[in-house]
Amino acid sequence: MTTNLILVLVVLTNLKLLGSSRLGASIRMVALQGMVLGLLPVLAHLQNLSVHFVLLSLGTIALKGIVFPWLLFRAVREAEVAREIEPYVGYVASLVAGVLALGVSFGMCARLTMPENIASPWLAPVALFSIFAGLFLIVARKRALNQVLGFLVLENGIYTFGVGIVAETPFLVELGVLLDVFVAVFVMGIAVYHINREFDHIETDRLDRLKG
Amino acid sequence: MISISFIPLLLALVLSPLLFGVINRTKAFFAGRRGQPLLQLYFDLWKLLRKGAVYSRTTTWIFRAGPVLGLAAVLVAAALMPLGNFPALIAFPADFLLFAGLLGLMRFCTVVAALDTGSSFEGMGASREVFFSALAEPALFIALVTLARQAGQLSLSTIFGPLSGAHWLDSGPVLALVIIALMIVLLAENARIPVDDPNTHLELTMIHEVMVLDHSGPDFAFILYSAGLKLWLFAALIVGMVVPVTNSVWLDLLLSTGGVLVVAVIVGVIESIMARLRLVVVPQLLVGAGVLAAMAFLLELTLKIHNPS
Numbered sequence: 001m002t003t004n005l006i007l008v009l010v011v012l013t014n015l016k017l018l019g020s021s022r023l024g025a026s027i028r029m030v031a032l033q034g035m036v037l038g039l040l041p042v043l044a045h046l047q048n049l050s051v052h053f054v055l056l057s058l059g060t061i062a063l064k065g066i067v068f069p070w071l072l073f074r075a076v077r078e079a080e081v082a083r084e085i086e087p088y089v090g091y092v093a094s095l096v097a098g099v100l101a102l103g104v105s106f107g108m109c110a111r112l113t114m115p116e117n118i119a120s121p122w123l124a125p126v127a128l129f130s131i132f133a134g135l136f137l138i139v140a141r142k143r144a145l146n147q148v149l150g151f152l153v154l155e156n157g158i159y160t161f162g163v164g165i166v167a168e169t170p171f172l173v174e175l176g177v178l179l180d181v182f183v184a185v186f187v188m189g190i191a192v193y194h195i196n197r198e199f200d201h202i203e204t205d206r207l208d209r210l211k212g
Numbered sequence: 213m214i215s216i217s218f219i220p221l222l223l224a225l226v227l228s229p230l231l232f233g234v235i236n237r238t239k240a241f242f243a244g245r246r247g248q249p250l251l252q253l254y255f256d257l258w259k260l261l262r263k264g265a266v267y268s269r270t271t272t273w274i275f276r277a278g279p280v281l282g283l284a285a286v287l288v289a290a291a292l293m294p295l296g297n298f299p300a301l302i303a304f305p306a307d308f309l310l311f312a313g314l315l316g317l318m319r320f321c322t323v324v325a326a327l328d329t330g331s332s333f334e335g336m337g338a339s340r341e342v343f344f345s346a347l348a349e350p351a352l353f354i355a356l357v358t359l360a361r362q363a364g365q366l367s368l369s370t371i372f373g374p375l376s377g378a379h380w381l382d383s384g385p386v387l388a389l390v391i392i393a394l395m396i397v398l399l400a401e402n403a404r405i406p407v408d409d410p411n412t413h414l415e416l417t418m419i420h421e422v423m424v425l426d427h428s429g430p431d432f433a434f435i436l437y438s439a440g441l442k443l444w445l446f447a448a449l450i451v452g453m454v455v456p457v458t459n460s461v462w463l464d465l466l467l468s469t470g471g472v473l474v475v476a477v478i479v480g481v482i483e484s485i486m487a488r489l490r491l492v493v494v495p496q497l498l499v500g501a502g503v504l505a506a507m508a509f510l511l512e513l514t515l516k517i518h519n520p521s
Contacts, residue, residue, distance in 0.1 A: 005385060019500065103510060
């Protein structure tokens with residue numbers, strides 16, 4: 001039941017991300033998603049709970065719920081942007097695309113054979129939807145920061161899938177993934193800062209021209 | 213049973229103007245005023261019905277037929293809507309399609325009558341009304357279909373009966389999403405605040421109110437009464453999902469009627485704490501409602517596949 005609630009929250013935050021133009025609100029949504037997903041390892045393995053899952057939960061919440069938003073908010077402050085002006089795909093169109101992606105995810109997962117003791121029937125579709133939504137955000141937005149958010153959502157999707165469905169992942173692998181994401185966001189934050197200093201904006205569509 | 217199924221219709225006919233009184237009182241409470249009497253709309257209706265109507269020379273029979281047809285459509289819709297566990301006067305499988313269609317017919321009448329005046333303001337209001345309702349309708353339909361699937365019933369009269377506490381425990385998120393979507397549709401369809409401001413005095417910003425500017429006397433009374441009935445119907449739709457079914461028939465009735473009034477209070481609270489959205493943002497809100505309904509539908513589909521019950 002609680003797992004279901006978490007998954008619904010994840011879908012809602014994804015949809016909000018697709019339909020919102022304000023960077024601050026978007027970062028807060030990703031933070032909320034990260035925190036909520038942090039609870040997933042414990043909830044998905046309530047029967048055979050171990051220190052491993054608790055540590056993973058705590059690490060995820062700290063990193064995705066607190067550190068990433070903090071890094072991103074700092075990048076926003078330095079780049080002095082508040083909202084995406086003209087995305088490639090409009091917000092209403094993004095929302096509709098989001099629903100279509102949701103439908104496709106549910107349709108695809110209805111054809112997959114799932115393990116018997118899966119925590120929720122919505123787990124695989126929601127994970128897939130997060131991946132689609134993240135990819136869509138990366139493609140459809142101009143600002144580098146929105147693309148970082150898209151990357152995080154994409155990673156959240158993979159994480160949801162891994163935590164919920166794969167019963168035993170080595171602890172080290174999961175920590176390694178978290179560390180990778182951390183480094184990625186860190187590097188992207190720096191990249192955003194430099195793009196901004198070089199071009200006075202953080203729109204990536206003009207990066208394909210050489211400066212001379 | 214026939215006598216019992218008259219009760220929802222009768223209650224809707226008698227109590228629906230009260231809803232506006234409740235909304236206005238709630239808003240007055242938030243603003244620190246005493247507000248108009250709860251029965252104000254009854255007085256207004258009585259006053260308007262005794263007056264004569266003024267018709268512009270540019271209007272045709274369409275303008276005169278609009279309010280009457282609109283009222284007729286919403287009256288039939290009221291006969292289809294149950295209240296809580298009480299069956300409606302008319303019930304047959306898939307009657308919710310007719311319900312939505314009748315509300316659409318009512319809107320069509322208002323819009324055509326507004327266009328018939330030839331006023332540019334009214335044409336603008338009509339265009340906005342049609343635009344917004346075109347976006348709200350998918351949300352309403354998907355929400356109703358989700359509800360029908362959840363309950364395993366196709367008629368409005370039987371759709372709410374099987375919905376119980378167990379459903380809320382089992383698929384609470386689905387029902388919550390449906391209710392939020394329906395609430396947004398209610399606000400949009402009844403021209404309430406995040407979408408339209410019923411108290412505005414500037415024709416440029418009006419949506420629903422501007423379309424009925426030229427109606428007077430009994431015609432305007434019909435329009436006001438239809439609006440009250442429409443609000444009642446949507447509120448009853450939401451209340452049917454939330455209010456639990458008890459053993460006592462009369463307790464059910466009391467709870468459901470109270471629930472409808474509570475919906476009116478909620479509308480009043482929303483109007484008090486929210487500003488009206490910019491016109492360009494309204495489509496986003498309505499598409500959002502449709503998205504929530506669609507999400508509920510998809511979640512519902514997978515639930516049924518995995519645990520067939």
